[in-house]
Amino acid sequence: MKLERMTFNMFGVNTYILWDETSAECAIIDPGMMSHFEEDRLSQFIESKGLKPTLLINTHMHVDHVAGDMYVAEKYGLPVIGCEDDAFLGERISQQVKMFGLPVNVNDIKIAQMVKHGDVLRLGDEEIKVLQVPGHSPGSIVLYCEASKLLVSGDALFSGGIGRTDLPGGDYSTLINAIKTQILSLPEDVVVYPGHGPETTVGDERRYNSFLR
Numbered sequence: 193m194k195l196e197r198m199t200f201n202m203f204g205v206n207t208y209i210l211w212d213e214t215s216a217e218c219a220i221i222d223p224g225m226m227s228h229f230e231e232d233r234l235s236q237f238i239e240s241k242g243l244k245p246t247l248l249i250n251t252h253m254h255v256d257h258v259a260g261d262m263y264v265a266e267k268y269g270l271p272v273i274g275c276e277d278d279a280f281l282g283e284r285i286s287q288q289v290k291m292f293g294l295p296v297n298v299n300d301i302k303i304a305q306m307v308k309h310g311d312v313l314r315l316g317d318e319e320i321k322v323l324q325v326p327g328h329s330p331g332s333i334v335l336y337c338e339a340s341k342l343l344v345s346g347d348a349l350f351s352g353g354i355g356r357t358d359l360p361g362g363d364y365s366t367l368i369n370a371i372k373t374q375i376l377s378l379p380e381d382v383v384v385y386p387g388h389g390p391e392t393t394v395g396d397e398r399r400y401n402s403f404l405r
């Protein structure tokens with residue numbers, strides 16, 4: 193599995209393109225584009241690598257992570273994949289736009305394909321396992337590629353940090369507990385790609401993340 197990070201919008205969201213080299217099928221994870229310029233950057237990358245988008249996945253339904261959903265859904269004909277427990281947030285995207293005072297228009301988003309803990313999504317012969325790590329939002333998921341030892345962690349876990357828990361449906365102790373049981377239990381050389389900021393590893397977060405002591 194190969195992975196490319198593109199950082200979009202005023203929140204600096206990491207949008208990930210994950211692909212299987214054999215089939216060239218790719219997943220677009222948390223498309224955060226908020227302008228035509230950013231949309232073109234994403235599409236140009238996909239075209240330059242000859243990739244075929246087959247999955248559109250949201251780690252959670254906060255506006256900065258889903259702003260490019262409609263572009264990707266329409267351009268590549270893909271259903272929005274997300275966790276049911278965040279469906280209510282998708283239906284309140286326009287409220288989130290107002291709450292953050294964003295200078296853009298993002299429509300509400302209906303999750304078309306619900307996933308839950310333990311589900312497996314396929315990219316060619318490769319597997320992406322869905323793990324629920326709630327607390328930043330109720331329906332936050334992380335995406336684990338066991339064979340490639342990589343994890344896309346959304347806003348649950350950052351390098352040296354954790355997601356904020358003061359937004360609707362957030363809960364601090366739920367988040368800490370979920371990170372410890374679902375992420376820190378993975379092999380320590382798994383590389384973690386967060387929704388904001390640089391990558392890290394399970395081992396480094398186990399040792400150095402002061403929120404998780």
Ligand SMILES: [Zn+2]
Nearest residue numbers: 252254328347
């Ligand atoms: Zn978020």
